[in-house]
Amino acid sequence: MAGETKEQQDAAQGYVAAKPKPKPAVAADAPAAPMTEAEVEELPKTIVRRLVKDKLAQIAGAGADGEGGAEVIVNKDAMAAFSESARIFIHYLSATANDMCKDAKRQTINAEDVFKALDEIDFPEFVEPLRTSLEEFRTKNAARKPATAKKQTEKKRKLDNEPAPQDEQNGAADEANPNADED
8 A cells, every 4th residue: 555646545434526517618708797787886895795794893892891801603694685685885975076077078087076976875884984094194195105116216227328229220320310321
């Protein structure tokens, strides 16, 4: 038995290795099943689940006794309800923000349009936390932006210092002095 492979030893002991199931044959030119409008507009389930569970964990952790409660279990139907509610809220908020934008005779929705839309749809309590969050985001990205600009400047310097390939050098010389052949 020392020279046998693992599969042979398993077969001798009565173990059967699981064989991978063959994939169903799909025609190469068969179109994918068209998605319904609801499927296209559906929010990612994992993100909705994470948001709901994180918020519920925050609420449970801030209980009166100061101890974190047991993990809250959210069933499938409730998760679908959260997802659909969030989708509808996003549609309603974006339509209202779009109306604010059109009233100002613009085509691009900006953050102020969203803030005004939140007031318009009776969610003014969201405006200040959203402003704070947006400022933090802008500050964080502004700190990263100079580093990115510096890297791009260094790349340009490196490209300027590298010699161009022979064909490009000849073409560039010809373009720089177009009357050189007329002498």
